[in-house]
Amino acid sequence: MISALNETHDSRTRSWVAGANDSGSDFPIQNLPFGVFSQRQGGEARVGVAIGDQVVDIAACNERGLFYGEAAEAAHACRADSLNALLALRPRCWTALRRRLFEVLRQEAAPEERQRVRLLPMSDVEMLLPARVGDYTDFYASIHHATNVGSLLRPENPLLPNYKWLPVAYHGRASSLVPSGTPLRRPKGQIRENPNAPPVFGPSRRLDYEAEAGFFVGPGNRLGEPVPIGTAEEHIFGLCLVNDWSARDVQAWEYQPLGPFLAKSFATTLSPWVVTLEALAPFRMPLASRAEGDPQPLPHLFDPDDQRYGGIALTVEVWLSSSQMRQAGIDPMLLSCGSLADLYWTIAQMLAHHTSNGCNLRPGDLLATGTISGAANSARGCLMELTRRGAEPVTLPTGEPRQFLENGDEVILRGYCQRPGAARLGFGECRGIVLPSS
Amino acid sequence: MISALNETHDSRTRSWVAGANDSGSDFPIQNLPFGVFSQRQGGEARVGVAIGDQVVDIAACNERGLFYGEAAEAAHACRADSLNALLALRPRCWTALRRRLFEVLRQEAAPEERQRVRLLPMSDVEMLLPARVGDYTDFYASIHHATNVGSLLRPENPLLPNYKWLPVAYHGRASSLVPSGTPLRRPKGQIRENPNAPPVFGPSRRLDYEAEAGFFVGPGNRLGEPVPIGTAEEHIFGLCLVNDWSARDVQAWEYQPLGPFLAKSFATTLSPWVVTLEALAPFRMPLASRAEGDPQPLPHLFDPDDQRYGGIALTVEVWLSSSQMRQAGIDPMLLSCGSLADLYWTIAQMLAHHTSNGCNLRPGDLLATGTISGAANSARGCLMELTRRGAEPVTLPTGEPRQFLENGDEVILRGYCQRPGAARLGFGECRGIVLPSS
Numbered sequence: 001m002i003s004a005l006n007e008t009h010d011s012r013t014r015s016w017v018a019g020a021n022d023s024g025s026d027f028p029i030q031n032l033p034f035g036v037f038s039q040r041q042g043g044e045a046r047v048g049v050a051i052g053d054q055v056v057d058i059a060a061c062n063e064r065g066l067f068y069g070e071a072a073e074a075a076h077a078c079r080a081d082s083l084n085a086l087l088a089l090r091p092r093c094w095t096a097l098r099r100r101l102f103e104v105l106r107q108e109a110a111p112e113e114r115q116r117v118r119l120l121p122m123s124d125v126e127m128l129l130p131a132r133v134g135d136y137t138d139f140y141a142s143i144h145h146a147t148n149v150g151s152l153l154r155p156e157n158p159l160l161p162n163y164k165w166l167p168v169a170y171h172g173r174a175s176s177l178v179p180s181g182t183p184l185r186r187p188k189g190q191i192r193e194n195p196n197a198p199p200v201f202g203p204s205r206r207l208d209y210e211a212e213a214g215f216f217v218g219p220g221n222r223l224g225e226p227v228p229i230g231t232a233e234e235h236i237f238g239l240c241l242v243n244d245w246s247a248r249d250v251q252a253w254e255y256q257p258l259g260p261f262l263a264k265s266f267a268t269t270l271s272p273w274v275v276t277l278e279a280l281a282p283f284r285m286p287l288a289s290r291a292e293g294d295p296q297p298l299p300h301l302f303d304p305d306d307q308r309y310g311g312i313a314l315t316v317e318v319w320l321s322s323s324q325m326r327q328a329g330i331d332p333m334l335l336s337c338g339s340l341a342d343l344y345w346t347i348a349q350m351l352a353h354h355t356s357n358g359c360n361l362r363p364g365d366l367l368a369t370g371t372i373s374g375a376a377n378s379a380r381g382c383l384m385e386l387t388r389r390g391a392e393p394v395t396l397p398t399g400e401p402r403q404f405l406e407n408g409d410e411v412i413l414r415g416y417c418q419r420p421g422a423a424r425l426g427f428g429e430c431r432g433i434v435l436p437s438s
Numbered sequence: 439m440i441s442a443l444n445e446t447h448d449s450r451t452r453s454w455v456a457g458a459n460d461s462g463s464d465f466p467i468q469n470l471p472f473g474v475f476s477q478r479q480g481g482e483a484r485v486g487v488a489i490g491d492q493v494v495d496i497a498a499c500n501e502r503g504l505f506y507g508e509a510a511e512a513a514h515a516c517r518a519d520s521l522n523a524l525l526a527l528r529p530r531c532w533t534a535l536r537r538r539l540f541e542v543l544r545q546e547a548a549p550e551e552r553q554r555v556r557l558l559p560m561s562d563v564e565m566l567l568p569a570r571v572g573d574y575t576d577f578y579a580s581i582h583h584a585t586n587v588g589s590l591l592r593p594e595n596p597l598l599p600n601y602k603w604l605p606v607a608y609h610g611r612a613s614s615l616v617p618s619g620t621p622l623r624r625p626k627g628q629i630r631e632n633p634n635a636p637p638v639f640g641p642s643r644r645l646d647y648e649a650e651a652g653f654f655v656g657p658g659n660r661l662g663e664p665v666p667i668g669t670a671e672e673h674i675f676g677l678c679l680v681n682d683w684s685a686r687d688v689q690a691w692e693y694q695p696l697g698p699f700l701a702k703s704f705a706t707t708l709s710p711w712v713v714t715l716e717a718l719a720p721f722r723m724p725l726a727s728r729a730e731g732d733p734q735p736l737p738h739l740f741d742p743d744d745q746r747y748g749g750i751a752l753t754v755e756v757w758l759s760s761s762q763m764r765q766a767g768i769d770p771m772l773l774s775c776g777s778l779a780d781l782y783w784t785i786a787q788m789l790a791h792h793t794s795n796g797c798n799l800r801p802g803d804l805l806a807t808g809t810i811s812g813a814a815n816s817a818r819g820c821l822m823e824l825t826r827r828g829a830e831p832v833t834l835p836t837g838e839p840r841q842f843l844e845n846g847d848e849v850i851l852r853g854y855c856q857r858p859g860a861a862r863l864g865f866g867e868c869r870g871i872v873l874p875s876s
Contacts, residue, residue, distance in 0.1 A: 134572075135613050140696060150695075160694050165637050166628050170696035171609035171703070175573050175798045176661055185662040187795035190604050190736065199603050201736045201794070223614055223705065224623040224876065250795070256598050257588075258578060258608035259697020262795040265609070267661065298628065298639045356639070357625035357688065357700040360613045438662065 008032075008099060009282045011423040014107045016114060019052030026273075026416065026426020027051050029105050032098055033238065033273035033427075034083055037125040045128055047078035047086060050273050050428070051105055053122050058097075060118035066104060070096035082132045083274065087218045087237050088363035094218070094237065095278060127272030129179045130240065131216055131364035136172040136268070137354060138212070138244060138368045143289050143344040145373040148385040164294050166301070167345040167353050169370075172244075173265035177366070180271050180430045186407060186437045187266035189250035203437035204247035206390070207405040210371040211318045211381035211413050213340055214242040215347050216274055217365040224358040229303045232348035233277060235361065239347075241271035241316065241413045241430040242368045248384055248404065270366075271413065271430035279425060283417040284309040289344045300356050301349045310348070311341035314427070316372050316415045318381065323408030324398045332412055333397055336386060338372040338379040407436045446470075446537060447720045449861040452545045454552060457490030464711075464854065464864020465489050467543050470536055471711035471865075472521055472676065475563040483566055485516035485524060488711050488866070489543055491560050496535075498556035504542060508534035520570045521712065525656045525675050526801035532656070532675065533716060565710030567617045568678065569654055569802035574610040574706070575792060576650070576682060576806045581727050581782040583811040586823040602732050604739070605783040605791050607808075610682075611703035615804070618709050618868045624845060624875045625704040627688035641875035642685035644828070645843040648809040649756045649819035649851050651778055652680040653785050654712055655803040662796040667741045670786035671715060673799065677785075679709035679754065679851045679868040680806045686822055686842065708804075709851065709868035717863060721855040722747040727782045738794050739787045748786070749779035752865070754810050754853045756819065761846030762836045770850055771835055774824060776810040776817040845874045 007013070008030060014021045015029040027033065027050040037055055038045040048055040058078035061067065067075040070090075074097035077085035086094070104113045140146055143163065150158030162168065186207055192199035218237040221227050227235055244264060251263030287310045296302060303310070316339070319332035345353075350367055371381040380386045383404050387393055390403035405411070411434075415427030445451070446468060452459045453467040465471065465488040475493055476483040486493040496516035499505065505513040508528075512535035515523035524532070542551045578584055581601065588596030600606065624645055630637035656675040659665050665673055682702060689701030725748045734740060741748070754777070759770035783791075788805055809819040818824045821842055825831055828841035843849070849872075853865030 135611055153695075161633075162628075162630075162637075162691055162694065165630075166692060168692065168696055169699050171611055171699065173573060173609055173797060174612075175800050175803070176796075178661070185796050188664070188738075189795050190600075192600075192603075195599075198733060199600075199736070201738050223616070226626070247795070253600055254604060254606065255695075255697075256600065257591075257693075257697070258606055259693075259695070261607050261609065262791070262797065265797040266795040295636060298637070300626075300639050353700070357627050357685070357704040358614075358623050359611060359700065359703040362613050365613070 008102045009422065011421060015051060015105045016107050016109065017052045017054050017105055017119065025052055026428050028423045029102060030423040031275060031279050031425045032101055033275040035130055035272045035274060036082055036128045038128060039120065039125055045081035047080060047083060049101060054119040055122055055125055056101065057118040057120055061116060064116040064118065066116040067097065067100055071100040082364065083130050084132050084364040087131065087216060091218060091234055094276065098276060098278060127179060129177060129270060130272060130274050133174045133177055133364055133366045134362045136174045136177060136366045137169050138172045138370055139167050139169040139345065139350050140370040141167055141343040141345040141350060142371055142373045144342060144375055145371040145381060145385065148373060148380060152389050167350045170259045172268065176265055176267050178267055178269055180269055182269065182432060183435050184245060184267050184432045185435050187247050188437055189247055189262055190253060191249040192253045193249065199253060204249055205404065206248035207434065208246045208248050208383045209318065209405065209411045210244040210246055211316050211338060212242040212244050212368045212370060212372060213239050213314060213316065214270060214366050214368040215239045217361045217363060220362040221355050221360055223360040226358060227352055227355040229301060229348060229352040232352040235351055236277050236347060238274040238276040240274050241415045241427050243269040243411060243413055243430050243432060244368065269430055269432045271428050273428045275425060275427055280312055280417065282422040283313040283419060285311045285313050285341055287311040287344065287346060288342050297349065301353060303348060306346055310346040311343065313419060314340040314415055314417050316340065316413060319412040319414065321410045322396055322398065322400055322406065324400060325396060328398060330397050335394065336378055336380055338374050338381045340369065340372060342374040342379065343369060343372065405434050407434050409434050446540045447860065449859060453489060453543045454545050454547065455490045455492050455543055455557065463490055464866050466861045467540060468861040469713060469717050469863040470539055471713040473568055473710040473712060474520055474566045476566060477558065477563055483519035485518060485521060487539060492557040493560055493563055494539065495556040495558055499554060502554040502556065504554040505535065505538055509538040520802065521568050522570055522802040525569065525654060529656060529672055532714065536714060536716060565617060567615060567708060568710060568712050571612045571615055571802055571804045572800045574612045574615060574804045575607050576610045576808055577605050577607040577783065577788050578808040579605055579781040579783040579788060580809055580811045582780060582813055583809040583819060583823065586811060586818060590827050605788045608697045610706065614703055614705050616705055616707055618707055620707065620870060621873050622683060622705050622870045623873050625685050626875055627685055627700055628691060629687040630691045631687065637691060642687055643842065644686035645872065646684045646686050646821045647756065647843065647849045648682040648684055649754050649776060650680040650682050650806045650808055650810060651677050651752060651754065652708060652804050652806040653677045655799045655801060658800040659793050659798055661798040664796060665790055665793040667739060667786060667790040670790040673789055674715050674785060676712040676714040678712050679853045679865050681707040681849060681851055681868050681870060682806065707868055707870045709866050711866045713863060713865055718750055718855065720860040721751040721857060723749045723751050723779055725749040725782065725784060726780050735787065739791060741786060744784055748784040749781065751857060752778040752853055752855050754778065754851060757850040757852065759848045760834055760836065760838055760844065762838060763834060766836060768835050773832065774816055774818050776812050776819045778807065778810060780812040780817065781807060781810065843872050845872050847872050
């Protein structure tokens with residue numbers, strides 16, 4: 001199910017690249033996440049790997065003869081403006097490329113190898129969407145989120161009967177996926193706050209974020225051929241952060257009976273770096289939320305290894321900065337902090353379930369977890385939960401109250417994995433600032 | 439809102455192409471629908487136009503110098519394995535191409551022009567998906583369907599309060615769109631028929647079809663820039679038939695609270711020919727289902743022209759052929775017959791609503807109407823409605839009862855427009871046969 005621990009996870013290994021060994025760096029040599037960049041000075045977009053405060057230009061390294069065998073095959077797929085060609089390859093090509101990079105980026109690499117590594121400062125590049133996403137699917141895998149939201153909408157019946165039997169999901173909108181840093185126009189929509197009056201059309205007044213993790217499909221499956229749970233992770237390349245912006249007032253009015261539509265489709269923000277499942281191996285752990293007495297997953301969702309490795313200890317933080325805070329020189333405020341290990345369903349279960357009816361996944365498809373919330377109040381991954389639908393506003397350092405997002409608010413997701421004995425891996429940031437409606 | 443009637447709609451015009459003037463032909467010279475074909479003998483897929491029982495190979499005609507100006511620009515986009523490049527052009531390029539084809543295909547065309555037309559018999563080509571669909575959205579635009587289904591699920595409250603205020607929709611799955619003729623593997627899924635027992639995983643026992651029309655987006659809109667209702671049709675290229683196969687038992691268990699997911703994503707079948715909105719101009723009419731006293735659409739959905747032209751008199755028939763029927767040499771049986779004019783929402787309203795939150799549509803995106811049902815029992819566009827969820831089975835000519843689809847059943851959708859004084863336009867067929875679960 002998961003790669004055996006190997007030298008690329010050794011926390012003692014250091015790199016010769018600037019910034020990679022700083023204790024606060026998101027991108028030590030043990031990480032090596034993939035993304036798509038373009039140079040600010042111009043030129044074609046292509047695939048890069050982050051290390052320290054630098055980006056490795058994989059295609060350029062390949063031209064300099066840095067790779068061979070399956071690593072070269074993978075590097076060849078990196079001369080592209082998306083990860084899709086790389087994702088379509090066999091996972092062992094990804095592994096070969098990552099191992100070769102580890103070899104040439106570590107402190108002990110020979111000078112002639114170092115010379116073949118083409119590095120660009122992160123400050124000189126712009127990060128784009130990691131992939132051309134064919135289909136985007138959003139799950140609802142946090143039982144805490146489902147329960148919290150359910151309590152607000154259906155106090156007598158917060159968790160629906162299907163929740164513990166299958167990973168609930170809906171199809172999302174692929175066209176409006178945007179890379180971190182893209183400003184967000186406050187959506188307009190139809191809203192009916194007073195059930196005795198007609199609905200009105202106007203700017204959403206209950207704009208929210210949702211802190212999620214996304215995972216990219218590597219090799220796909222053919223239509224009609226489900227992926228067994230035991231091999232589901234072989235179809236997953238890696239993870240990023242996702243902000244599934246949501247207009248709660250639009251959602252409340254439109255979502256019956258077919259689910260969320262315009263409440264979500266105006267924008268979904270992705271962090272640019274995709275951390276490979278291989279890099280995450282040291283952070284696998286049991287999922288924390290499946291309780292004694294809960295039903296055992298049906299066979300198509302049951303993997304005995306999940307009891308040890310089903311979860312990933314990825315912490316996802318939400319930070320907020322208001323326009324007043326920035327003017328006063330105040331740093332962003334931490335709103336919440338959740339963990340992927342608190343989900344009820346594993347990423348393998350989500351993927352296996354998705355294909356269980358024969359639905360085909362394609363390289364570059366994006367699956368996301370849904371809002372990551374935990375049992376603690378401080379682990380509530382959206383404002384709807386954090387403020388009890390506005391009833392208990394958050395107070396910002398400027399004294400401003402927040403029920404939902406205001407214009408000028410910037411939401412910043414940060415993610416990282418850390419545990420004693422392992423190098424800390426970061427996911428970078430997923431940012432977006434709210435602009436007024438046009 | 440709609441093109442003025444012009445000579446390409448003149449019902450007296452005849453063509454020199456075999457079969458085009460037959461009274462039963464779906465593809466007279468007034469139609470000229472677009473699709474993507476490959477020759478059975480091999481060669482690259484490319485764009486074709488149907489006439490009679492022939493396909494015009496547009497790129498080959500262009501090489502022979504048949505087109506000039508904007509028609510040539512459109513023809514140039516037809517050397518492609520999808521309609522996407524053509525859809526991305528200005529609508530007047532589509533018009534120029536269609537008019538030039540009309541000119542050279544009519545009886546009066548000069549021999550030297552006829553010689554430049556490259557025709558292939560339909561029997562020599564295989565039809566593929568018309569477009570690479572970036573996102574597929576399925577609406578719920580028939581108030582009769584919504585009411586019929588609602589009565590079965592919520593007898594006390596069949597039509598939800600939002601129905602008459604906005605066109606309800608959900609995001610569908612783009613990866614599993616398949617062309618007409620693709621066999622359908624009966625999906626497995628999680629089903630809970632007995633609420634006092636655990637759910638089980640197995641082949642769906644309530645497999646259904648849904649007779650719909652789909653429409654393809656031409657030029658898209660930028661993220662954050664809604665399309666006004668008054669210009670929405672400029673973003674619509676044309677229509678096809680859609681069978682949104684549905685596993686009702688899977689749907690009933692999974693769909694709360696986020697809507698349909700695996701109950702629909704195993705396959706959706708499209709007819710291969712896209713009939714242009716321009717060809718449909720003679721068949722525009724008022725929508726029939728908006729009743730006195732219903733709310734006036736809010737401004738972003740209100741177009742005064744809808745009272746005359748909002749609907750399209752497209753008849754959609756559903757035919758069924760069982761394996762026993764085919765063995766006995768019995769022709770398919772007509773199950774139902776509905777009309778697009780019975781919808782509650784126009785295609786322009788669906789498109790404008792879709793973008794009203796700023797969501798971007800891209801050329802080749804597919805929007806579908808949802809099941810087309812009318813007020814009459816004979817106009818119920820799925821078995822769920824037709825058999826009252828299995829309570830009133832349909833009897834086939836062999837005496838077989840049908841509550842839901844059985845293995846070996848073939849469902850055939852046929853669509854056409856006809857009215858006195860206009861040439862009859864057909865949509866061809868949308869077919870699929872049910873195979874057993876693997």
